Amino acid sequence: MYNEDTIAAIATPFGTGGIGIIRISGPEALALAARVFRPYTPLDWSHARGFRAHYGHIVADGQTMDEGILLVMRAPRSYTGEDVVELQLHGGMLVLQRSLQLCLQAGARLAERGEFTERAFLNGRIDLTQAEAVDDIITAKSEVGLGVAVGQLTGKLSRWVEATGAAVTELVASLEAVIDYPEEDLAELTPAEIDTKLTAIITELEAMIDRAAAGKVWKEGLKTVIAGLPNAGKSSLLNQLLAEERAIVTDIPGTTRDTITESALIHGIPLVLVDTAGIREASDQIEQMGIARTHRELAQADLILAVLDASQPLTAEARAWLATLQNKAAILLLNKTDLPLQADLAEVEALTGGLPQVAIAARTGTGMDDLGNALATYVEQHQLQAGADSVLLTNVRQEDLARWALDALRSAQQGLHEGLMEDLITEDLRAAWDALGAIVGRNPEASITDEIFRRFCVGK
Ligand code: GDP
DSSP states (O other): OOOOEEEEEEOSSSOOOEEEEEEESSSHHHHHHHEEEEEOOOOOOGGTTTTTEEEEEEEEEEEEEEEEEEEEEOOOOOSSSSSEEEEEEEHHHHHHHHHHEEEHHOOOOEETTTTTHHHHHHTTTSHHHHHHHHHHHTTTOSSSHHHHHHHHHHHHHHHHHHHHHHHHHHHHHHHHHHHOOOOOOOOOOHHHHHHHHHHHHHHHHHHHHHTHHHHHHHHHHEEEEEEEESSSSSSHHHHHHSSSOSSSSOOOOOOHHHHOOEEETTTEEEEEEEEEESSSOSSSSHHHHHHHHHHHHHHHHEEEEEETTTTTOOOHHHHHHHHHHTTEEEEEEEEESSSOOOOHHHHHHHHTTOOEEEETTTTTTTTTTHHHHHHHHHHHHHOOOOOOTTTOOOOOHHHHHHHHHHHHHHHEEEETTTTTHHHHHHHHHHHHHHHHHHTTTOOOTHHHHHHHHHOOOOOO
């Protein structure tokens, strides 16, 4: 278990603001607050009730340092499950830091990152997916991502895990009861019934894992690389998408030497945009390094926004580059359409194998709406769409454990088909149950046997 000491930290962001909050959690939270806070109306600290606010002053050595509100939450009905006190003070960094210092002098320990949420988990207030959702909410990049995170915080993913785990339990119970309690009259499933149920669980898990890619997109953003020959208009496009001048736009080819990563929300779709050094044969070493990075970024991209200067006739270099885009996850942007068209579009189409195309003028912003629509189509075609109420696996940890469970279930099914002994099959099922439990960080002491006993009252 964790240290049962009392922790304190500034809970609001670094900088100035209307209010700033110091959060204190632990058995000594109230005793400690009593040492630094003078309530305007006398307060019986040891019997202070939860969900009450008290107006008063922060006092250091008899000197008033700030005025504020003290909020009391009593264990176990608080965020951490412990006694929690929040001091709402003025949001100046100096005020907050000095007040925090006072709390530390009064006996609190400075909280580690995420320690309040960790305590909430360790005290059983929330499970692991819910703890992860707290961070997802804070860092949400899109409406859908936020909705999914909020759903996860309220336990949607936990309930899915629980339901899936219960389905596995039923199978183990049926197989196990036959082995261990043959004299009991238990509702036993036939192998055919077990097989059908197993298929249903496997299908469910497969679908969930397939949709994890969508979870990643809505949470982290679609990793999108802007690619093209020098001067095609990549930096201009990036600026358009960000609606602000971040990258240096210049007329000299090959001056975008490093990659720039930015987040943007286009038609509600979160993108992590990577601008790259122009792809071409570079003579100078720094530029070559930039190009090597470009190829790495391209290899890892979810989507390529390929920018072509359509105001120029196709060069041999452009043809060669277009040909490399065939069969890639790419949208071809015909840029500079404010100028007379010079590129041979039929040839472009043939070279790129019919990639989706959008005509734009990055300099003026023409065509950005069409680009948004093309992105939406891309998301749809790749089954990455999700709604704010979707239940999704949203990180690698969850996905890995789900895959683990899936492997174990497949192995159980194979065992069933090969007519293996029941206890070999249940071993796989138990492994699947454990992996599912690990998604929510189920108490490691918990065992499927306990669950079975609860369900069937075997032996009563
Ligand atoms: P990059 O090398 O691919 O990043 O290209 P830049 O964004 O730096 O653009 C190269 C040049 O093309 C600059 O002079 C831009 O102003 C110009 N440019 C970019 N987009 C357009 C466009 O849509 N129309 C016109 N006329 N010029 C553009």
